[in-house]
Amino acid sequence: MPACIVDSRAATIEGFGLSCCKPVSALLIENLHKTYRNGFEALKGISLRVEAGDFFALLGPNGAGKSTAISIIASLINKSSGRVAIYGHDLDTEKEAAKRQIGLVPQEFNFNMWEPVVEILVNQAGYYGIPRKLAFERAETYLKQLDLWDKRHTQARWLSGGMKRRLMIARALVHQPRLLILDEPTAGVDIEIRRSMWLFLREINRQGTTIILTTHYLEEAESLCRNIAIIDHGRIIEQTSMARLLSQLNTELFVLNLDKPLSAVPEVPGYGVTLVDAETLEVEVLREQSMNDLFAALSQQGIAVLSMRNKQNRLEQLFIDLVDSAKRELAS
Amino acid sequence: MNAWRLYGIAFQTIVTKEVLRFTRIWMQTLLPPAITTTLYFIIFGKLIGERIGEMGGYSYIDFIVPGLILMSVIQNSYANVVSSFFSTKLQHYIEELLIAPVPNWVILSGYVVGGVARGTLVGILVTIISLFFTDLQINSYAVTLLVFVLTSILFALAGFINAVYATTFDDISIVPTFVLTPLTYLGGVFYSISLLPTFWQSVSLGNPVLYMINAFRFGILGVSDIDIAVALTIILVFIVGLTVFSLVLLARGVGIKN
Numbered sequence: 001m002p003a004c005i006v007d008s009r010a011a012t013i014e015g016f017g018l019s020c021c022k023p024v025s026a027l028l029i030e031n032l033h034k035t036y037r038n039g040f041e042a043l044k045g046i047s048l049r050v051e052a053g054d055f056f057a058l059l060g061p062n063g064a065g066k067s068t069a070i071s072i073i074a075s076l077i078n079k080s081s082g083r084v085a086i087y088g089h090d091l092d093t094e095k096e097a098a099k100r101q102i103g104l105v106p107q108e109f110n111f112n113m114w115e116p117v118v119e120i121l122v123n124q125a126g127y128y129g130i131p132r133k134l135a136f137e138r139a140e141t142y143l144k145q146l147d148l149w150d151k152r153h154t155q156a157r158w159l160s161g162g163m164k165r166r167l168m169i170a171r172a173l174v175h176q177p178r179l180l181i182l183d184e185p186t187a188g189v190d191i192e193i194r195r196s197m198w199l200f201l202r203e204i205n206r207q208g209t210t211i212i213l214t215t216h217y218l219e220e221a222e223s224l225c226r227n228i229a230i231i232d233h234g235r236i237i238e239q240t241s242m243a244r245l246l247s248q249l250n251t252e253l254f255v256l257n258l259d260k261p262l263s264a265v266p267e268v269p270g271y272g273v274t275l276v277d278a279e280t281l282e283v284e285v286l287r288e289q290s291m292n293d294l295f296a297a298l299s300q301q302g303i304a305v306l307s308m309r310n311k312q313n314r315l316e317q318l319f320i321d322l323v324d325s326a327k328r329e330l331a332s
Numbered sequence: 333m334n335a336w337r338l339y340g341i342a343f344q345t346i347v348t349k350e351v352l353r354f355t356r357i358w359m360q361t362l363l364p365p366a367i368t369t370t371l372y373f374i375i376f377g378k379l380i381g382e383r384i385g386e387m388g389g390y391s392y393i394d395f396i397v398p399g400l401i402l403m404s405v406i407q408n409s410y411a412n413v414v415s416s417f418f419s420t421k422l423q424h425y426i427e428e429l430l431i432a433p434v435p436n437w438v439i440l441s442g443y444v445v446g447g448v449a450r451g452t453l454v455g456i457l458v459t460i461i462s463l464f465f466t467d468l469q470i471n472s473y474a475v476t477l478l479v480f481v482l483t484s485i486l487f488a489l490a491g492f493i494n495a496v497y498a499t500t501f502d503d504i505s506i507v508p509t510f511v512l513t514p515l516t517y518l519g520g521v522f523y524s525i526s527l528l529p530t531f532w533q534s535v536s537l538g539n540p541v542l543y544m545i546n547a548f549r550f551g552i553l554g555v556s557d558i559d560i561a562v563a564l565t566i567i568l569v570f571i572v573g574l575t576v577f578s579l580v581l582l583a584r585g586v587g588i589k590n
Contacts, residue, residue, distance in 0.1 A: 074427075074431045075430055075431055076430055076431065076589060077585075077589045078585055078589050095433070096335070096433035096435075097433075099431065099432060099433040100433050102431065104427075104431055106427065108424060109424075110423070110424035110425050110427045110428070111423075111425050111428070112419075112420075112423060112425045113423060119349075119352075123345055123349055123428070124428055124432070126341055126342060126344070126345025126346075126348075127342050127345060127346075127428060127429060127432035127433075127434050128338070128342075128432055128433065129337060129338030129339075129341045129342060129433075130341065131341060132341075132345075171428075175432075
């Protein structure tokens with residue numbers, strides 16, 4: 001059960017637009033179930049709350065239910081039961097108002113490959129009731145921001161993978177949604193474009209757009225998101241702030257590059273040290289241990305460290321631990 | 333924003349997109365029916381028609397002109413919606429519409445009007461071509477236009493339903509090839525059912541296309557094998573039935589949502 005939904009009654013009142021004093025949540029999900037026609041139960045009663053202005057990571061292994069949850073929020077598939085509210089608008093009773101709040105960047109390319117880039121944006125704006133002249137102005141703004149303006153008359157099929165991803169972001173923003181959902185937005189994108197997309201997303205989040213991100217690049221989630229939920233086998237197994245989650249990490253594994261080769265593993269009491277090769281050490285450091293003590297111990301033995309890096313992304317380690325423990329729980 | 337203004341802009345967007353689509357690929361959408369119908373006029377109207385003599389009190393080419401115009405309207409209204417909506421499903425850009433605050437009836441009417449636009453354009457092209465072969469005299473403009481538009485709407489709706497159920501390209505060609513074409517050819521485009529034995533006349537009355545072609549022929553020539561009121565009623569009943577069925581399919585997300 002997610003930690004933040006302590007009072008489900010309060011969440012219901014607030015999330016479904018009846019509150020007079022608290023700000024409305026950007027997204028509130030209550031007990032959401034989805035069973036496909038073939039009997040596969042993709043969501044087993046998830047509850048989730050994302051506050052307005054948040055940059056929120058929804059993580060989980062493949063087939064965990066992330067895309068199903070997103071597709072339900074975006075009205076692309078029908079839920080089996082449960083409730084979804086977007087900025088206080090119930091998806092069942094105020095469908096159109098709820099839909100106006102969302103922009104979606106899906107995992108797969110889902111635009112007409114034969115249409116010119118600018119028309120894809122203008123048409124999408126039209127579906128939201130934005131007059132054609134204003135739609136062209138908006139299209140120009142977002143295509144320029146995402147470095148696609150030069151390609152505005154190009155058919156979408158001729159764009160590179162990175163450009164197609166950026167086109168989907170521009171399309172999702174053209175009606176200026178308050179909640180932007182990005183499902184693996186940087187999959188298959190080179191590091192330079194990924195970094196520029198991060199900057200862009202940070203900026204629109206700073207301007208007030210709530211963002212929900214799913215990604216397999218955990219350093220991306222760690223770098224961008226303030227809050228996080230982990231979903232596995234159709235259940236939320238963790239929902240907390242990124243800082244709190246990372247603070248749960250008990251040990252970190254560091255790789256040290258040395259200035260001179262060693263013939264044996266140096267003895268550093270309290271630290272797990274492994275000699276990877278003559279000039280590389282791996283050291284396991286507990287959360288309460290000091291790096292200064294480690295360096296002092298090495299220095300006393302005449303070992304100088306040239307450089308150091310984390311062997312594994314911190315969030316990645318936690319993610320693996322959480323999913324493994326959920327798996328063990330499920331098995332028992 | 334006023335909801336009706338929003339719906340109006342969304343509807344206009346879908347229609348514009350549809351019209352741009354079929355005009356952009358005019359070599360595939362507008363030219364073939366023009367060429368095919370020209371061949372019909374030359375072969376059946378001129379070469380063979382002159383040996384057939386009169387039918388229903390008119391020269392054979394005059395008799396087949398209304399049927400050929402309406403046949404092209406039927407085929408093109410259907411083809412436009414079935415291929416366009418199936419592509420939106422296949423390439424998943426139906427999601428652009430599903431995520432937006434566009435009611436199902438706006439989606440349906442947008443695609444249907446797109447189909448009617450292509451049917452109308454092709455119908456006008458075929459009518460212009462027919463003027464090279466015969467003097468077209470219109471008996472009743474009201475009936476002619478009414479049947480033209482209603483038939484186009486009916487087959488655009490049928491194309492939409494076909495696209496909703498279709499999962500492969502075969503599925504969007506099976507119905508036109510094995511259902512639509514036989515019904516149209518047996519619907520009295522090239523002959524009057526009075527030429528048929530009584531039994532086959534009765535069988536023909538079960539073919540809805542027969543009513544449309546005869547109603548349209550009445551609009552142009554003033555002759556028909558069928559009572560016009562009955563024909564119009566049948567067309568309207570089909571339109572209402574197919575509209576309700578299409579909206580139910582959209583509401584349930586059949587073929588669109590999992």
